[in-house]
Amino acid sequence: MSRVFVIAEAGVNHDGSLDDALRMVDVAAEAGADAVKFQTFDAAQLVTRRAAKAAYQARNTGADDGQLAMLRGLELDRDAHRALARAAQSKGVRFMSTAFDMDSLDFLAGLDMPAIKIPSGDLTWGPMLLRAARLGLPLIVSTGMATLDEIADALQVIAFALTRDGLPAGAAELKAAFAEPEAQAGLRERVTLLHCTTEYPAPLTAVNLRAMDLMHETFGLPVGYSDHTLGTTVAIAAAARGATVIEKHFTLDRGRPGPDHAASLEPDELAAMITAIREVETALGEARKAPAPEEIANREIARRSLVAARPIAAGQPFSLDNLTAKRPADGLSPMQVWGLLGRPASRAWDEDEAITA
Numbered sequence: 001m002s003r004v005f006v007i008a009e010a011g012v013n014h015d016g017s018l019d020d021a022l023r024m025v026d027v028a029a030e031a032g033a034d035a036v037k038f039q040t041f042d043a044a045q046l047v048t049r050r051a052a053k054a055a056y057q058a059r060n061t062g063a064d065d066g067q068l069a070m071l072r073g074l075e076l077d078r079d080a081h082r083a084l085a086r087a088a089q090s091k092g093v094r095f096m097s098t099a100f101d102m103d104s105l106d107f108l109a110g111l112d113m114p115a116i117k118i119p120s121g122d123l124t125w126g127p128m129l130l131r132a133a134r135l136g137l138p139l140i141v142s143t144g145m146a147t148l149d150e151i152a153d154a155l156q157v158i159a160f161a162l163t164r165d166g167l168p169a170g171a172a173e174l175k176a177a178f179a180e181p182e183a184q185a186g187l188r189e190r191v192t193l194l195h196c197t198t199e200y201p202a203p204l205t206a207v208n209l210r211a212m213d214l215m216h217e218t219f220g221l222p223v224g225y226s227d228h229t230l231g232t233t234v235a236i237a238a239a240a241r242g243a244t245v246i247e248k249h250f251t252l253d254r255g256r257p258g259p260d261h262a263a264s265l266e267p268d269e270l271a272a273m274i275t276a277i278r279e280v281e282t283a284l285g286e287a288r289k290a291p292a293p294e295e296i297a298n299r300e301i302a303r304r305s306l307v308a309a310r311p312i313a314a315g316q317p318f319s320l321d322n323l324t325a326k327r328p329a330d331g332l333s334p335m336q337v338w339g340l341l342g343r344p345a346s347r348a349w350d351e352d353e354a355i356t357a
Contacts (some may be wrong), residue, residue, distance in 0.1 A: 004281050005240050006274050007096065007247040011260050021076065023086050023252060024204035029091035031271035036093050037117065040081060040108055041100035043071035061259055071257065072286040078107060085111045102131060109135045120144030120198050126157050133161035139191045140245060142226050144198030148218060151193065155219060158191060159183035177187040187221060192245055196226040201263040207234055209241055228263055232273035239277045239283065246277060305331035315344045323355065331356050
C-alpha cells in the first residue's frame with residue numbers, strides 16, 4: 001500500500017503577507033498535509049507589462065490592471081521564504097515552492113525541498129526544464145493545457161538533462177536521449193506527472209480524470225492530480241483512481257479578494273479532504289483477492305453446505321431433488337455436489353443434516 005503525497009497549495013493566497021503565509025503553514029500541518037507549497041517569482045521576470053489577467057483573475061481581483069501589478073503585490077522576499085521553510089520544518093510538514101524564473105529556481109534548490117514542481121504554464125519552457133532536472137531532486141511536472149505530444153517533448157528535455165551534459169543540438173538529439181534505457185529508468189525514478197485542468201475553478205466536465213490512466217500507460221511514470229475544482233470530491237476520486245500525488249489549493253478565507261481564493265479550500269475542508277484521502281488509500285489495499293482475516297470467522301456463518309433436502313435412505317442415490325444447500329457451512333461445499341450425483345448414500349441422512357462425506 002503506497003501513501004499519497006498530499007501537497008497543500010498555499011500558492012499566493014497569503015496576499016503578500018508573511019504573517020498569513022506562516023498561518024497557512026500551521027493550517028497545512030494541522031490538516032495532515034505532507035507538504036505546504038508556495039509560489040516564488042520575480043514578477044518582472046515572469047510577465048511583460050502588456051500581459052493581461054486571465055478572466056478568472058480579473059473576476060476575483062475586481063480589476064484588470066494587468067498581471068504585472070497583481071503579481072508584484074503577491075511576491076515574498078528571500079527572507080520570508082527562509083522563515084517559511086523553518087516554520088514548516090518545526091511543524092513537521094515539508095516546505096515546497098514553485099519557481100517561476102531561473103533565479104527563483106536556483107534559490108529554492110537550497111531550501112531542502114522534497115521535489116521541484118514544474119507548473120503547467122512552464123511545461124514548454126525547455127531551458128527551465130533542463131536546469132530543474134539537473135538539480136538532482138525529484139520532479140513533479142504539472143500538465144494543465146498540455147497534449148500528449150507536449151508532455152513527450154518536456155520529458156525528452158528532462159531525459160537529456162539526466163543523461164547528457166551541455167545543451168541539446170536539436171529535436172533529434174532530444175529524442176535520441178529519451179529513447180535510451182538509462183534515460184527511461186531515470187524518468188521513472190525521478191518524475192511524477194500531474195494531470196491538471198488549468199481553469200479556476202475547473203468545471204467537472206473539463207476534469208477528465210481518465211487522462212491520468214492514459215498518461216501512465218503512455219509514459220510509464222507515476223501520475224497524480226493537481227485539483228482546481230470546487231470542493232473535495234474530485235481530489236478524493238483521483239486518490240481512489242491511483243494518484244500518487246494530490247495537490248489542492250487552500251486559503252484562510254475563501255471570501256478574500258485575490259486571484260485564487262475563490263477556487264480554494266478553507267482550513268476545515270482541507271483537513272476533511274486529507275482525512276478522506278487517507279481513508280481511501282487504506283481501503284485501496286493491495287492488488288490481490290483473498291479473504292481478509294476479519295472475514296474468516298464469518299465464512300461458516302454466511303456460506304452454505306450440502307444438506308439433505310428430505311430424509312435420504314442408505315443406498316439411495318444422491319440427486320438434485322434430495323440435496324440442497326443451506327447455512328451454516330459445516331459440511332461439504334455445495335460446489336462438490338456434482339461428484340455426489342448418482343452415488344448411493346453410504347448411510348441414512350435426516351432432513352437438513354449436513355452431508356459430510
